[in-house]
Amino acid sequence: MAAPREPEVIRDKAAMRAWSRRRRAEGKTVAVVPTMGYLHQGHLSLISAAAAASADPVAIVVTIYVNPSQFAPSEDLATYPSDFAGDLRKLASTGVVDAVFNPPDLYVRGAGRRAAATGGAISCLEEEEAAGDGHETWVRVERLEKGMCGASRPVFFRGVATIVSKLFNIIEPDVAVFGKKDYQQWRVICRMVRDLDFAIEIIGSEIVREADGLAMSSRNVHLSREEREKALSISRSLVDARTGALKGNTDCKQIKNKIVQTLTETGGQVDYVEIVEQESLVPVEQIDGPVVICVAAWFGKVRLIDNIEIDTRS
């Protein structure tokens, strides 16, 4: 790693865009790593991927913004962990981050006239806010946003696609890095970029795990020691499934049942276990091409997700 270097902290949208355009005018590739803060080794690996994204000099922007629109009112927006000072130290220690974009709020708030609700699901943004003159534009990736995390978190991908569009329009990056731990999110963003013609290369960065296999997540901090131990059953069952599939156990119903059984026996509450095609996220019955097993499960009050890619042909 390079020597420690303080990134510039930018809070204003116009200043952020001007910063980015200056870097681009200097011939630099602008790479963005969107985060919600409370950074861990997983995030730092995204930054390494950004640094390696181009042969040209890369100007790296890390965004730290907890996006209200991707949380439903019942979800954990209020308790989402944060440590901005700690985040800045970690970013400085990488020596490669040029700017941190940390805006106070990225949504226009209306005058308080509440419009008729348009559907079942609303986000924290809409709960606190009237629809009158406030934010009302949403980017929807209509097929990929359904199923898996989209089934149990109905506003999540709409909020993600929308905030990422906003960040893309503010920062105008050439490259953006997303973690494959949020596998469906990564595919949603890739599809959105293709469909809306954003001039941005999306890099999917591999999952970073603790020494014992637990996928890194800002939410892990909320796990008790006991819950954390139990939660190891997620990564273990995924690795076992992969090993089995490569040996010929490719029946998805069997594989899923076994994972559900393992997680349940260790005290987890399964949200979903799905085996889907890697790009389309369409469920498959038999593993005979590039697939990914995706899992979401609750341990205590913490919802964890994890996944493993498998390609029996490779």
Next chain:
Amino acid sequence: MAAPREPEVIRDKAAMRAWSRRRRAEGKTVAVVPTMGYLHQGHLSLISAAAAASADPVAIVVTIYVNPSQFAPSEDLATYPSDFAGDLRKLASTGVVDAVFNPPDLYVRGAGRRAAATGGAISCLEEEEAAGDGHETWVRVERLEKGMCGASRPVFFRGVATIVSKLFNIIEPDVAVFGKKDYQQWRVICRMVRDLDFAIEIIGSEIVREADGLAMSSRNVHLSREEREKALSISRSLVDARTGALKGNTDCKQIKNKIVQTLTETGGQVDYVEIVEQESLVPVEQIDGPVVICVAAWFGKVRLIDNIEIDTRS
């Protein structure tokens, strides 16, 4: 007007973006005028507005693309008029248009696997296309897209917001000009640009009318001479309503009833007559601030729209 000058015709997305970035690097303001072709004096007035948009030299791109996703299968995509050679002559005659973006198709087509329909309304794009690997990302301006034209054309503004997002991402303009004849469309675009943080100034350009008052539209060509004569009742009734309002007749129910009566008596079939706040498009009962009266009506097989802004305080 300047001397005639042939605009460069660009059909490829990457070439368009490269063209635009070169102009910007030269210090020019890039202005785009999105059209569906079959150009008339109304479009040319948008180009004049684009030319006047900045004190810097302006590079003007006119897009000509009939966007399938904003037409429902029941609508007139197949018969939408076109005359590319004539359009080019008209653009050359302005002497100020630098490029014409005329792509063959801007949507990714899937492999033919049809996903379950997600709602009632679909567009021509979705009818011809399976949802499998094809385009599935939509930009929705959820409140403004409802009502008026959105009520009778349920996929229209979704298609418009999406194609405009795509054109913005391909061309990366500094300025975009839209006609206020499509009043709701203009407001939808303004809101989308605000909500998604596009770095683009939107200019709303005034309605251009024939000598007899008919608002210019590519669809006017489909009117018979008799229908065209009858259709003048639209602009006449709007001007009468405005004159009346400025004299104190500000009761919206009365005004709307009178317009409906006039249009019906002259053989029109009214789709809607609405009096709404100019920015929010929320219906009002009394005219006591900046409002706009919007009308859509069929004359024969042609659906025409028109509107008039009124501000009794000015």
